[in-house]
Amino acid sequence: MDAANGPERQETVAQLLVDAAVWAPSPHNTQPWWFEPHGETVTLHSDTERRLSVADPSGREMLISCGAALFTLRLAVRRLGRLPEVRMASDPDRPGLIADVILGEPQSATDEERRMYDQIRRRRTHRGGFRAGALPVGLLQSLRAHACAEHASLRIVADPRVRIALAALSEVAEQVQCLDPAYVEEVARWAPAPCGEPLDGVPETAYPRDTDRTDPHFAGRDFARGQGWGLVGGEPGEATGVVAVLATTGDGRDDWLRAGQALQRVLLRATKDDVSAAFHTQALEVPELREFIRARFCDGTYPQMMVRFGVADDEFDSVRRPAADVTVGEL
Ligand SMILES: Cc1cc2nc3c(=O)[nH]c(=O)nc-3n(C[C@H](O)[C@H](O)[C@H](O)COP(=O)(O)O)c2cc1C
16 A cells, blocks of 8 residues: 555545544544644644533543544554654644644554554444453453553453452442433433434444343443433343553643553554453543542552453444544645
């Protein structure tokens, strides 16, 4: 897929990069980003209008999502046989500006980079239990190394008591959040009644109608809100899977962007081995619970994501806005 020369190539390259980046994960599929291609550079911006103002007032999850989009841009540049040059932006007058990603020197992509690139559109958030059984040998070690390469740590939760505690904290958070009408309204905004062909949010084909309880059980988001929506069919998995916490040593804007890059890198590496991830971030959205998890279970590092990994039997759907809708300037 080495690029040809000329202005036509630049348009094609921008399209390819943005087409890939939009498949990054984001809370409630808010897709809080936009892109500005110019020449051999794509500038990534956050879209603060799409931040979850109730669940994510600080914009932490919004920036984790932008970090995931940034990693995807970098990987797409590698797939083109170029080295990505990333210039992180920090302009108080333009707080939405995240980074310039520039097509740098030529260098062929490695086999692993090519295979990870192939997972960008294949990857899906899983919701529910997993198939019983172990993960591929060596995968967890590899995931930890990938997180580390992005200056984050992936803490695998092996102690059964800690798994039980984290599951219980997810349940507490889910119940506490649902007591807040503004939170429920926000979920309803992003997971509306099924209709038409949405381009964002969580469609009813993205979560199961029925899930078996796993042991321990990690609460899912209540996207169906008692309406009976959700995908029918498939064998619900019964295993919790491997529980992990993605953490960073600091807790500022740059750390959140690092966490997002690490997240997407880990997710794509897992997908390469047909391993899916389920996210449970409710407890990290309740400040007291996040602080508890940080102090008790993360050795003082800052928990950014709570994830379960496993092999899923169900196939869920997801949607995205097309590249043209999230691009300012020529594609
Ligand atoms: C910061 C962040 C937090 C998330 N939290 C949850 C969560 O608590 N529950 C959940 O089911 N999905 C969660 N997700 C996954 C998103 O809902 C998912 O990425 C989005 O709906 C798009 O679907 P896809 O990942 O299958 O493409 C989270 C994603 C991110 C980036």
